[in-house]
Amino acid sequence: MNPDQRKILDMLAEGKITAEQAEKLLDAINRPASASAGTPAKSPQYFRVLVNSIDKEEKTPTKVNIRIPFQLLRSGIKLAALMPQDVQIKVNDAMHEKGMNFDFAKLQGAELEELIQQLGQASINVESGKDTVQIFCE
Amino acid sequence: MRTPIAVARIKIHESGQKKISLWLPIFILWPLALLLLIVVAPICLLIAPRRTSALVPELYRLACALSGTEIAIENSKSNIQIYVH
Numbered sequence: 001m002n003p004d005q006r007k008i009l010d011m012l013a014e015g016k017i018t019a020e021q022a023e024k025l026l027d028a029i030n031r032p033a034s035a036s037a038g039t040p041a042k043s044p045q046y047f048r049v050l051v052n053s054i055d056k057e058e059k060t061p062t063k064v065n066i067r068i069p070f071q072l073l074r075s076g077i078k079l080a081a082l083m084p085q086d087v088q089i090k091v092n093d094a095m096h097e098k099g100m101n102f103d104f105a106k107l108q109g110a111e112l113e114e115l116i117q118q119l120g121q122a123s124i125n126v127e128s129g130k131d132t133v134q135i136f137c138e
Numbered sequence: 139m140r141t142p143i144a145v146a147r148i149k150i151h152e153s154g155q156k157k158i159s160l161w162l163p164i165f166i167l168w169p170l171a172l173l174l175l176i177v178v179a180p181i182c183l184l185i186a187p188r189r190t191s192a193l194v195p196e197l198y199r200l201a202c203a204l205s206g207t208e209i210a211i212e213n214s215k216s217n218i219q220i221y222v223h
Contacts, residue, residue, distance in 0.1 A: 060213060063211070064211050069205065075203040079193075
């Protein structure tokens with residue numbers, strides 16, 4: 001009998017806990033470590049964009065459903081870093097004009113993986129009247 | 139090792155038009171691309187060795203990464219679906 005089990009039985013004998021509580025505590029310490037830690041979350045594989053909107057003139061629905069593999073995002077960012085310098089400058093200038101001070105060429109290695117990890121937890125839902133946009137990972 | 143995309147399915151349906159359903163065997167292009175690479179690579183390596191040696195593997199990874207891409211657009215007039223495997 002391990003010390004934790006002994007401690008629980010002592011507490012039960014002293015009346016500090018009920019039999020039901022003792023049972024739960026014993027189950028918790030006897031549960032295998034992997035089960036109690038929980039199975040590791042599966043990393044998302046795809047980026048999904050769903051758009052449902054109603055055409056204002058024709059009053060008919062439009063649906064867009066796009067699934068992009070995460071690997072494509074990684075490859076795209078790495079490929080963007082290989083663009084010629086003058087092209088990168090033009091792209092960065094265009095992004096700065098739109099208020100995005102972001103340089104893809106500097107995003108590599110562990111930082112890229114961290115960005116992908118954080119994107120994997122992102123979930124965006126936008127509703128405007130009858131139009132909805134959902135962006136999430138699966 | 140991941141393999142590049144092999145097949146693409148494209149379905150286009152516009153109201154009043156005949157349905158178009160295409161099954162594209164992209165895997166046929168890979169031997170041709172490899173042949174082209176063998177011919178062009180020495181020249182590119184002479185002109186820009188660093189960029190070429192970095193670009194070719196990334197292009198291959200991009201071709202592999204496209205697998206699983208799905209695009210579906212539907213409205214009252216048309217229905218377009220593209221699947222890449």
